[in-house]
Amino acid sequence: MTALPDDRTLTEHGLATTGQGRILLIACGALAREILALIRLNGWQHMTLTCLPAKYHLTPEKIVDAVREAVDKHRKSYDRIFVVYADCGTGGLLQAECDRLGVEMIAGPHCYSFFEGNDAFAAHGDEITAFYLTDFLVKQFDAFVWKPMGLDKHPELRDMIFGNYTKLVYQAQTEDAALEAKARTCAERLGLEYEYRFTGYGDLATSLSALKT
Template sequence: MAAPADSADDPSHGDGLIPARMLVVACGALAREVLALKALNGLDHVDLACLPAQLHNSPQDIPAAVRATIRANRDKYRRIAVAYADCGTGGYLDRVLAEEGVSRIPGAHCYAFFAGPESFQALEEERLGSFYLTDFLARHFRTMVIEPLGLDRHPELREVYFAHYTRLVYLAQTDDPALDKAARAAAAELGLPFEKRSTGYGLLGDFLTAAA
């Protein structure tokens, strides 16, 4: 891996670190978005380490997994940032990051940082009981929603799990007809009215460029 021009005479700075390189520790559900933003903004010095998106099914495991990834890479990078929101950890992820001296993208979950906090709050106040999809969830609806909830084996549980939901809102990062179709199919499978809101990458782009 080539060193930046301003450190070519001393590529390791004598300490084994990669000069000026940054690592983003991200949820696997954000991999496409982070890579797209890297290309869009010319962030060639930013590397990506993704943790399994399935951790969202056991959010209590996220902080330890993030800590382990930070510690495994601390000696290789001068900067590390975390592309996770709180994601159901009840504040424990923030405590871990404070101990490790690493920052994360603000927000309770990816829906909020994609939509933006004010827009997401408006969505919540507009109608109670919204079920949200992102591009990732539209693409992997069966493996991330249907199968973990056991709805593939017991479809009758749909009425139990989704009795109090009033709509499915697709927060779209891209304009992709195939994903639109998948999101509409997901709404139909859950028996919910469908709405689409185009968010783009929301706060994720600002977070990456500021951290880099």
């Protein structure tokens, strides 16, 4: 899956027209396809999507400033803005900034939690030795995991980086045999046990469906 370029909206995808995008979703580019799918499935013509770069997944310190700039840029054009990021490694700073800006954001510590459903994820207890992949990260495994961690050039680093992990958990948003096979291969490459959980869209779907103009 390729993330949408910055500021590409659903208008460009024929899902909203001028005057219909009363709610703006400011989202991580890694969630673009899932959000687009939900909007199409539910006919949410009152929503417009703009995405920040998915690569901020690797540099969460950039998320707060980028969200602030996006809110400031678009605030006058929409009745309501909803931030489709969880905490995502910002240490509570994103929630504090959203509170200051007067905009809402999706609940949860990270996307792995809200995809599974925050309550369901919490019920698993402390899974500190689990490494999570979503559909997006399975598809972009080399670009977002293998290469950024230097494993393409130094595969011997694998045991040092992942030595304290015990399993790879694939949280599948879609039922796709090819993706599941690739996720299994990812687990093998990392030397981890493999666990499959079909989560669907979890709290992402319920949070967006609750938005009213």
